[in-house]
Amino acid sequence: MIFSNITVPLLGLVDTAVIGHLSHAYYLGGSTVGAMIITSVTWLCGFLRMSTTGLSAQAFGSQDNKQNLMVLFRGIGIAFILGLLLILIQSPFINIALQLSGGSEQVQFYARQYSEIRVWGFPAALANLVMLGWLLGNHQSKAVMWLLIFTNLTNICLDFLFVYGFQWQVQGVALATLIAEYSGLTLGSALIYKQQKQQVHQALSKLSQLLKSLFEPSSMLSYFKLNRDILIRTLCLELCFIFITFQGARLGDNVVAANAILMNFLLLISFGLDGIANATEAMVGKAKGEGNNSELNNTVNIALLWSLIFALAYSLLFAFAGSWLLSLISDIPSVIAFAEQYLFWMILLPLFACWCFLYDGVYIGLMQAKAMRNSMIIATFACFFPLWFMLQGLGNHGLWAAFSLFMLARGVTLAWHFHYKVKARESLNNLSQG
Numbered sequence: 001m002i003f004s005n006i007t008v009p010l011l012g013l014v015d016t017a018v019i020g021h022l023s024h025a026y027y028l029g030g031s032t033v034g035a036m037i038i039t040s041v042t043w044l045c046g047f048l049r050m051s052t053t054g055l056s057a058q059a060f061g062s063q064d065n066k067q068n069l070m071v072l073f074r075g076i077g078i079a080f081i082l083g084l085l086l087i088l089i090q091s092p093f094i095n096i097a098l099q100l101s102g103g104s105e106q107v108q109f110y111a112r113q114y115s116e117i118r119v120w121g122f123p124a125a126l127a128n129l130v131m132l133g134w135l136l137g138n139h140q141s142k143a144v145m146w147l148l149i150f151t152n153l154t155n156i157c158l159d160f161l162f163v164y165g166f167q168w169q170v171q172g173v174a175l176a177t178l179i180a181e182y183s184g185l186t187l188g189s190a191l192i193y194k195q196q197k198q199q200v201h202q203a204l205s206k207l208s209q210l211l212k213s214l215f216e217p218s219s220m221l222s223y224f225k226l227n228r229d230i231l232i233r234t235l236c237l238e239l240c241f242i243f244i245t246f247q248g249a250r251l252g253d254n255v256v257a258a259n260a261i262l263m264n265f266l267l268l269i270s271f272g273l274d275g276i277a278n279a280t281e282a283m284v285g286k287a288k289g290e291g292n293n294s295e296l297n298n299t300v301n302i303a304l305l306w307s308l309i310f311a312l313a314y315s316l317l318f319a320f321a322g323s324w325l326l327s328l329i330s331d332i333p334s335v336i337a338f339a340e341q342y343l344f345w346m347i348l349l350p351l352f353a354c355w356c357f358l359y360d361g362v363y364i365g366l367m368q369a370k371a372m373r374n375s376m377i378i379a380t381f382a383c384f385f386p387l388w389f390m391l392q393g394l395g396n397h398g399l400w401a402a403f404s405l406f407m408l409a410r411g412v413t414l415a416w417h418f419h420y421k422v423k424a425r426e427s428l429n430n431l432s433q434g
Helices: 002-020 025-044 047-061 065-088 090-101 105-137 141-165 169-195 197-205 207-214 217-250 253-290 293-329 333-340 343-366 369-394 396-433
Strands: none
Touching (some): 002 141, 002 169, 025 105, 047 065, 047 217, 105 141, 105 169, 169 197, 217 369, 253 333, 253 343
């Protein structure tokens, strides 16, 4: 899962490097703002992946094959409905997002170019979230790995062809991602169909009964009640990411371009550590489905150790190779010089953030979304925005300081809840059973 997840930010780094070596900073700024407009919606719909992983892992643990397949079909159905709705409202959505983003005229122009292409990929992007979540929940990590590698390699190859071969600049990067998303959807569908051929045929042979079961009111109410809390949690996180991007755009083209590189470094950190968290989701969900509290606690303790080890490795990477990585991504002197001033935040962030990634995975496996929601609300509105307000005189440093402490606050609150609430509840249950 670590190897699989690393391919996602590596793709972002390649996108950034391809655009970062063009002649002007506004190309990178425009593609960054455009990508944030699109990915903010995809990340906001991350509840599709998270809930699918947790629910399918618990169904896998309890060996409920029918419910397991229902989780997949329901998630894909909702993903396509949401994706088509977003395509229908694309014009006002993009207009409002660009008005909020700010930035120079050139940044706005290229951000619109990027967004108007990527918006057509929403159905595939959201369905891919569901399929990845379902494969992970069913402990099919190798299938997840090959699916992500295929999708991201397709994207990278098309990046170079469209940008350097056809000279399509920002439009080329957007089109490469669009094609890769539908390629991933095709391969993911084929992988799942191959594994579940008999069950899929049985379900589709009774299509009317299947549709009735999928959209049965009580099941849908339970599904959206669970996802409501995950959605609120993700919305708070997105608010912080979007604020950093848009605030950087208001500080100038070089600032937003430099922050684009730093955000890709952050994604490299987060997706790598999320590999441990994703594996933890599946293992914790399975342990809960089996009712095995000892295995659940053992999984969390091992995952904590490995999260710390990888966080230290990331800190050392940016301490010793940060400047070299910057030079790989861009050759615009002003952008590199500006980004170098903020590299030390990339050294601190892995140690501040590793805990929140891990405990997110634990709570997704437990399907206790309310705790995740409350932790994120506290970190966002009692930490990130108040700290930014107090530190805004520091400019971009104030943004990154507020964000670093925001990530630490998430980890602290979730760790406290797990070790003093969840474990205490389990102890009482064990005593009552004894």
